[in-house]
Amino acid sequence: xxxxxxxxxxxxxxxxxxxxxxxxxxxxxxxxxxxxxxxxxxxxxxxxxxxxxxxxxxxxxxxxxxxxxxxxxxxxxxxxxxxxxxxxxxxxxxxxxxxxxxxxxxxxxxxxxxxxxxxxxxxxxxxxxxxxxxxxxxxxxxxxxxxxxxxxxxxxxxxxxxxxxxxxxxxxxxxxxxxxxxxxxxxxxxxxxxxxxxxxxxxxxxxxxxxxxxxxxxxxxxxxxxxxxxxxxxxxxxxxxxxxxxxxxxxxxxxxxxxxxxxxxxxxxxxxxxxxxxxxxxxxxxxxxxxxxxxxxxxxxxxxxxxxxxxxxxxxxxxxxxxxxxxxxxxxxxxxxxxxxxxxxxxxxxxxxxxxxxxxxxxxxxxxxxxxxxxxxxxxxxxx
Amino acid sequence: xxxxxxxxxxxxxxxxxxxxxxxxxxxxxxxxxxxxxxxxxxxxxxxxxxxxxxxxxxxxxxxxxxxxxxxxxxxxxxxxxxxxxxxxxxxxxxxxxxxxxxxxxxxxxxxxxxxxxxxxxxxxxxxxxxxxxxxxxxxxxxxxxxxxxxxxxxxxxxxxxxxxxxxxxxxxxxxxxxxxxxxxxxxxxxxxxxxxxxxxxxxxxxxxxxxxxxxxxxxxxxxxxxxxxxxxxxxxxxxxxxxxxxxxxxxxxxxxxxxxxxxxxxxxxxxxxxxxxxxxxxxxxxxxxxxxxxxxxxxxxxxxxxxxxxxxxxxxxxxxxxxxxx
Amino acid sequence: xxxxxxxxxxxxxxxxxxxxxxxxxxxxxxxxxxxxxxxxxxxxxxxxxxxxxxxxxxxxxxxxxxxxxxxxxxxxxxxxxxxxxxxxxxxxxxxxxxxxxxxxxxxxxxxxxxxxxxxxxxxxxxxxxxxxxxxxxxxxxxxxxxxxxxxxxxxxxxxxxxxxxxxxxxxxxxxxxxxxxxxxxxxxxxxxxxxxxxxxxxxxxxxxxxxxxxxxxxxxxxxxxxxxxxxxxxxxxxxxxxxxxxxxxxxxxxxx
Ligand code: SF4
Ligand code: SF4
Ligand code: SF4
Numbered sequence: 001x002x003x004x005x006x007x008x009x010x011x012x013x014x015x016x017x018x019x020x021x022x023x024x025x026x027x028x029x030x031x032x033x034x035x036x037x038x039x040x041x042x043x044x045x046x047x048x049x050x051x052x053x054x055x056x057x058x059x060x061x062x063x064x065x066x067x068x069x070x071x072x073x074x075x076x077x078x079x080x081x082x083x084x085x086x087x088x089x090x091x092x093x094x095x096x097x098x099x100x101x102x103x104x105x106x107x108x109x110x111x112x113x114x115x116x117x118x119x120x121x122x123x124x125x126x127x128x129x130x131x132x133x134x135x136x137x138x139x140x141x142x143x144x145x146x147x148x149x150x151x152x153x154x155x156x157x158x159x160x161x162x163x164x165x166x167x168x169x170x171x172x173x174x175x176x177x178x179x180x181x182x183x184x185x186x187x188x189x190x191x192x193x194x195x196x197x198x199x200x201x202x203x204x205x206x207x208x209x210x211x212x213x214x215x216x217x218x219x220x221x222x223x224x225x226x227x228x229x230x231x232x233x234x235x236x237x238x239x240x241x242x243x244x245x246x247x248x249x250x251x252x253x254x255x256x257x258x259x260x261x262x263x264x265x266x267x268x269x270x271x272x273x274x275x276x277x278x279x280x281x282x283x284x285x286x287x288x289x290x291x292x293x294x295x296x297x298x299x300x301x302x303x304x305x306x307x308x309x310x311x312x313x314x315x316x317x318x319x320x321x322x323x324x325x326x327x328x329x330x331x332x333x334x335x336x337x338x339x340x341x342x343x344x345x346x347x348x349x350x351x352x353x354x355x356x357x358x359x360x361x362x363x364x365x366x367x368x369x370x371x372x373x374x375x376x377x378x379x380x381x382x383x384x
Numbered sequence: 385x386x387x388x389x390x391x392x393x394x395x396x397x398x399x400x401x402x403x404x405x406x407x408x409x410x411x412x413x414x415x416x417x418x419x420x421x422x423x424x425x426x427x428x429x430x431x432x433x434x435x436x437x438x439x440x441x442x443x444x445x446x447x448x449x450x451x452x453x454x455x456x457x458x459x460x461x462x463x464x465x466x467x468x469x470x471x472x473x474x475x476x477x478x479x480x481x482x483x484x485x486x487x488x489x490x491x492x493x494x495x496x497x498x499x500x501x502x503x504x505x506x507x508x509x510x511x512x513x514x515x516x517x518x519x520x521x522x523x524x525x526x527x528x529x530x531x532x533x534x535x536x537x538x539x540x541x542x543x544x545x546x547x548x549x550x551x552x553x554x555x556x557x558x559x560x561x562x563x564x565x566x567x568x569x570x571x572x573x574x575x576x577x578x579x580x581x582x583x584x585x586x587x588x589x590x591x592x593x594x595x596x597x598x599x600x601x602x603x604x605x606x607x608x609x610x611x612x613x614x615x616x617x618x619x620x621x622x623x624x625x626x627x628x629x630x631x632x633x634x635x636x637x638x639x640x641x642x643x644x645x646x647x648x649x650x651x652x653x654x655x656x657x658x659x660x661x662x663x664x665x666x667x668x669x670x671x672x673x674x675x676x677x678x679x680x681x682x683x684x685x686x687x688x689x690x691x692x693x694x695x696x697x698x699x700x701x702x703x704x705x706x707x708x709x710x
Numbered sequence: 711x712x713x714x715x716x717x718x719x720x721x722x723x724x725x726x727x728x729x730x731x732x733x734x735x736x737x738x739x740x741x742x743x744x745x746x747x748x749x750x751x752x753x754x755x756x757x758x759x760x761x762x763x764x765x766x767x768x769x770x771x772x773x774x775x776x777x778x779x780x781x782x783x784x785x786x787x788x789x790x791x792x793x794x795x796x797x798x799x800x801x802x803x804x805x806x807x808x809x810x811x812x813x814x815x816x817x818x819x820x821x822x823x824x825x826x827x828x829x830x831x832x833x834x835x836x837x838x839x840x841x842x843x844x845x846x847x848x849x850x851x852x853x854x855x856x857x858x859x860x861x862x863x864x865x866x867x868x869x870x871x872x873x874x875x876x877x878x879x880x881x882x883x884x885x886x887x888x889x890x891x892x893x894x895x896x897x898x899x900x901x902x903x904x905x906x907x908x909x910x911x912x913x914x915x916x917x918x919x920x921x922x923x924x925x926x927x928x929x930x931x932x933x934x935x936x937x938x939x940x941x942x943x944x945x946x947x948x949x950x951x952x953x954x955x956x957x958x959x960x961x962x963x964x965x966x
Contacts, residue, residue: 009901060896068894101903102744102782103894110644113724113741114663123640123663123724158659159681201741322660324641327628356659363598364628396869457868458875459838459848484869488850491838500804500926503833516930521831525727526735528932535926545966571847571881575863576874586888592965616966644723649965669935670963672955686941687963688955696948704956708966 007058010097014055017199019093021085025052031077031087036312037070042328046070048077048087055094063098065105065323072320072331073195074277074313088195088318095197108196111322116201119187120153121322130183132162136169141180143217147172147246149179150232152225153188154352160359161352167377168224168248174384175252175261179222185212189228191278192319194235203239206231210241220244222251224377226278226285226351227317233283247279249350249376253288256295263383266298271379272344273303274335274358275311276351289350289376296383302342304335316353332361340367350376388473389415390537392466392480392489393424393438393446400434403481405441405549407542410508411479412442412550417510420476421445424558427465429455432560439558442550446558453567456574457485463492464568470497475537477515479508482541494539500532501539506546515540523646524669587638590619592649593668595638596631597623597661599654599675599694603631608695609653612702615709621645623655639664653694657682674698711764711859713755714814715788716824716837717748719772719779723829729932744779747825749892750885755823756787757890758857764820765789769813771796771806777908784903785895791908794916802925807839809923812916815844819880821862826851826884841882848882849875854889865889 014022032038032049046067054062062068073088081087098104104112114123130138132155141148149172155165172179190205213221221243223229233245255261271293279285286308293301306312315331327333336358339347347358358373391407393400408424415422424443426435428450435446449465466489470478478493480486482504494501506527507518516531517540532538587593594613596606606620613620621638622631638645639661650668655661657673657680665671666685673686674694683689690697721727725740744752755766766788770776773795780791794813796805814822822844824837834850841848851867863876864883895903913919944951944958959966 006898006901010897013897013901055897058897060898063894063896097897097900098895101785101895101900102778103785103900107640107644109722109741109743110640110724113722113743116722116741117724117726117739121663122659123644123666126726154659159657159684161659322640324634324637360624360628360658363625459850463842484851484867487834488838488848491835492842492848494835495804495807495839495842498804498926500802501833501835502927503835521932522721522725522727522735523723523829523832524935525725526729526932526934529930530927531930532927546964571877572849573876574873575876577868577871578873579871588887649959649963670959670965672959683941683943687938688958689941689943690951690955691943692948692951697952700949700952701955704952705966708956708960 010058010060011056013097014093017093017096019055019090022052022055022090024083024085025056026083027053028082030080030082034077034080036074036076036315036331037329040329040331040334042326044070044329051094052090063103068095068098069105069108069319069323071318072313072315073318075281076313079281079309092195092197096199099197104196104198105323107322108319111319112193112196112198112201115188115193115205120157121188121192122153122157124157127184129156129186132156132165136166138169139180141182141216141218145178145180147177147179147220147222148213148216148218149181149222150186150189150224150228151181152223152228152352154356155224158352158356161355164352164355164375164377165224167375167381170381171252171261171377171384172222175255177251177255182212182216189231191227191231194231195318206236206239206241210236210239213241213243218243220246222246222248224248224352226276226283227353230278230282247283247285247350249279249288249292250285252380253291256292263295263380264297265383267296267379267382268298269345270300270302270343271346271348272339272342273301273307274314274347274349274354275307276349276354277311277313277317279350280311281309292376292380293348296379299379302344304338314354314357316357321353321356327364330361332357333365336361336365336367339371345371346379347371347373348376348379349373388421388423388475389418390423390425390470390475390478391443392478392486393426394481394483394486395426395428395431395434398431398434400437401481402549403483403542403544406544406547407479407481408438408441408443409550410542410547414477414508414510414515418476423447423475425466425469427454427462435558435560437552440552440554440556443558445561447561447563449563449565451567453570456577458570458572458574459488459492460570460572461567462489463496465563465565467493467496468565469563470537477538477540480541482543486541490539490541497537499535499537499539502530502532503541505540505542508540508542508547524648525667584613585617585619587619587621587636587643588645590647592616592618593621593638593645593647594618594651594653595621595623595655596626596653597655598625598629600626600631605695606631608698612651612698612705615702615705623661624658652682652686653698655682656680657685711758711762712818712820713758713764713766714817714819714822715748715751715755715766715768715783716810716822716840717752717768717770717779717783718745718825718828719743719770719776720745720828720830727934729934733932735932742775742778744782745825745828747827747829747885747887750887750890751823751825752783752786752788753890753892754855754883754885756893758821762857762859767792767817769794769810771809780908781903782895784906784908785899786893787899789906791906793908793910795910795912796923797913798920800925802927803833803835803839804926805923807836807843809913809916809918810836811840811843812918814840816916821857821879822846822882824882824884826886837882837884846880846882847877848884849877850884851886852883853886855883
């Protein structure tokens with residue numbers, strides 16, 4: 001077989017896996033110039049334009065944890081690409097060619113294994129999925145309920161994030177929302193699974209979840225995480241899952257507008273908002289989180305230099321949350337430093353992954369005595 | 385007819401390893417139940433004087449192969465001698481320690497004798513007149529009980545420290561039989577032996593891990609964990625926070641973004657229990673947490689927790705362990 | 711240089727182990743991966759090939775599902791794959807080794823590699839048995855190996871340290887992690903792998919019958935470890951708590 005034929009086949013495989021847009025790339029480099037990896041204190045070898053170049057020509061040599069699996073799928077590049085290429089989709093396609101043949105980073109293999117066996121990426125017992133409910137009354141989902149509340153795996157299992165799940169429940173209850181949860185039958189939404197490139201595993205999860213929701217009569221879903229939100233809303237329809245999906249901030253914002261959610265208690269302090277990419281840039285839900293926080297009496301909301309479409313990712317997306325990033329290359333460190341410079345007391349966000357990443361940085365930079373990371377739901381709950 | 389329960393008496397630097405006594409104690413019970421003799425097989429150079437000890441721990445007979453070629457363990461030399469001896473005497477069973485050498489030797493001998501071998505066993509019992517072995521599979525997530533119904537000898541390697549060694553009976557003597565068998569052709573040529581100063585095992589291979597987090601307050605304080613680890617033969621690990629602080633290198637990091645481990649015992653000191661850390665170690669069989677914050681997440685997965693100052697507790701625990709393991 | 715790698719497909723490390731209706735290990739709902747130690751063996755094989763030229767053949771035992779692991783090895787750079795179907799689930803290490811040795815015995819080989827253990831049954835004996843059947847020397851738990859025409863110098867773990875051992879080829883070496891990192895399959899490798907030969911054969915084709923490979927060891931029953939009891943707080947002053955903890959670890963948990 002000639003070498004040239006192999007090159008063609010590689011490109012073909014990327015296209016076949018859903019990366020057809022790679023052919024539109026004109027190699028202008030706007031993407032690489034926008035990518036946070038190039039803006040870190042310690043430079044990374046990862047260059048998205050170069051990876052597209054190699055992919056288009058069918059070259060290899062970028063198959064590694066720190067190159068092919070570096071992209072956090074934050075979408076920063078894509079909103080600026082002059083050709084309008086959905087860059088994270090191409091990255092996913094390139095990963096899936098490799099992943100299909102077992103070329104998955106070691107840490108991510110364990111994540112996939114855990115999701116297959118336990119239904120969650122954290123290697124925790126399937127049966128413990130509802131452990132977060134301790135101390136709050138959470139109704140079970142029945143067809144007479146208007147919404148299904150889907151608690152992200154992270155908020156279901158991580159002690160820190162469980163508080164977020166409980167806050168969301170309390171807020172929904174305070175606003176008189178009719179909702180319930182399914183619990184142990186649920187499985188991970190599969191967002192990261194797909195970003196890893198494990199298409200088969202993702203398909204299985206999506207089909208399982210869609211089947212489960214349909215069986216239970218679910219029509220509307222509220223999510224605690226923007227990642228689940230994005231997947232339910234944008235990816236499940238491919239598999240026949242048509243649901244009305246809300247990130248909890250969107251629903252609460254509506255409820256507040258209708259006077260059903262009342263924020264009255266003052267919560268003082270300077271709060272800086274870290275925009276989760278999957279809520280902001282990917283879903284364009286820029287206003288709801290800001291409206292909610294601005295309605296909290298005495299809360300002083302400030303912004304990062306880059307916000308909305310230009311917000312810097314925390315580096316937890318695209319399955320990077322389970323991979324090691326060297327100090328000096330962590331986006332979340334940059335965020336915490338900026339927040340500290342702006343003398344914020346609270347970094348607010350609305351994504352369980354962001355919380356994990358930001359809190360890690362907070363501790364590593366020894367800023368945890370001057371600042372805290374909070375989910376918006378936690379701030380709102382204090383204000384009830 | 386097959387006769388006799390054999391124990392391969394592992395020695396290093398002219399000292400019998402403790403696991404040998406554990407095997408002798410278990411072998412003694414099996415031999416008594418079957419009405420057979422218990423034999424130890426002692427191999428090495430200048431090891432003859434160790435035979436007495438084996439008698440005190442229950443051996444009726446000790447085969448001693450004391451030749452120059454057995455000074456250092458090589459697969460071929462040890463396999464040749466043990467397999468020849470077994471062919472000659474046809475024992476019912478041969479028990480070995482599940483050490484690097486024990487595993488190596490057991491596989492070769494079992495194949496040469498055309499028999500079955502159960503490795504890494506954690507229990508031996510007599511059931512319906514046959515020896516039944518329990519062994520962990522899937523890293524201890526399940527167990528299997530297995531036997532070797534027909535082929536003889538039944539062979540097994542037993543994990544050290546899981547079976548109890550009975551007290552020796554001073555003065556109890558074993559018959560010593562000198563083995564003249566030659567070591568044969570040795571194809572593995574030892575070029576060099578590198579003794580490790582620290583015998584701390586690799587993290588992912590360790591049975592016991594002593595791990596420290598941000599609560600250790602500084603790299604210098606890891607010394608107390610290392611001391612405890614050395615008493616236990618454990619590896620030292622760290623949480624991401626401790627690694628990020630630069631106190632230990634990334635190769636020590638336990639957790640999803642570092643190494644996933646599932647030791648028999650995991651001792652977490654000053655680790656709060658971030659989800660990535662828990663995901664990397666919560667399949668450990670037994671988890672101990674020492675932390676001054678009673679609310680720390682690590683206590684949710686711990687089998688035993690001590691709420692308190694690790695700087696006080698860890699050194700005390702080390703002393704207690706020393707006493708226990710003496 | 712003809713290099714043979716013995717490979718096994720296993721449950722991934724995070725697999726939740728349960729028993730099925732007949733009390734056997736449930737194979738549903740788990741991810742299957744190449745045994746991690748075998749990845750090191752494949753890597754070692756590829757490095758030998760890159761240095762000395764030659765061919766890497768991966769050999770495995772099992773049903774069709776094993777093809778994905780074999781394909782990974784091919785995508786990493788191995789040249790050929792052979793899959794032998796034992797035709798039965800009732801196998802032990804003797805069975806496996808007998809079949810593998812017979813399959814490999816019919817090929818040309820200078821060096822045979824494998825992982826030093828499989829993470830599922832952890833039995834650490836198949837490769838050694840294969841060496842014994844083929845009458846070639848074995849060096850186990852190898853972290854590094856320098857291979858030349860006719861000989862291999864291997865660094866391996868021994869009790870209390872490590873050793874450097876030389877053997878003449880052909881020989882069997884079993885790989886332990888520590889020295890080298892297994893590579894990713896490359897894009898090009900994946901495309902090429904699709905066209906590489908994957909031979910599927912049964913026992914009869916290598917001249918064995920069921921009786922010759924009948925297992926020696928019989929699994930009597932499988933069981934799960936006792937469920938985790940609720941965590942205990944060990945109370946008392948530090949000295950008291952430390953003493954009590956040590957006692958509990960020895961007497962109750964039995965882990966010391
Ligand atoms: S910005 Fe778009 S067109 Fe330009 S190099 Fe990147 S992907 Fe290609
Ligand atoms: S999605 Fe984000 S991380 Fe990925 S290449 Fe684009 S800018 Fe970089
Ligand atoms: S974790 Fe949060 S910031 Fe980070 S990629 Fe996801 S949404 Fe983006």
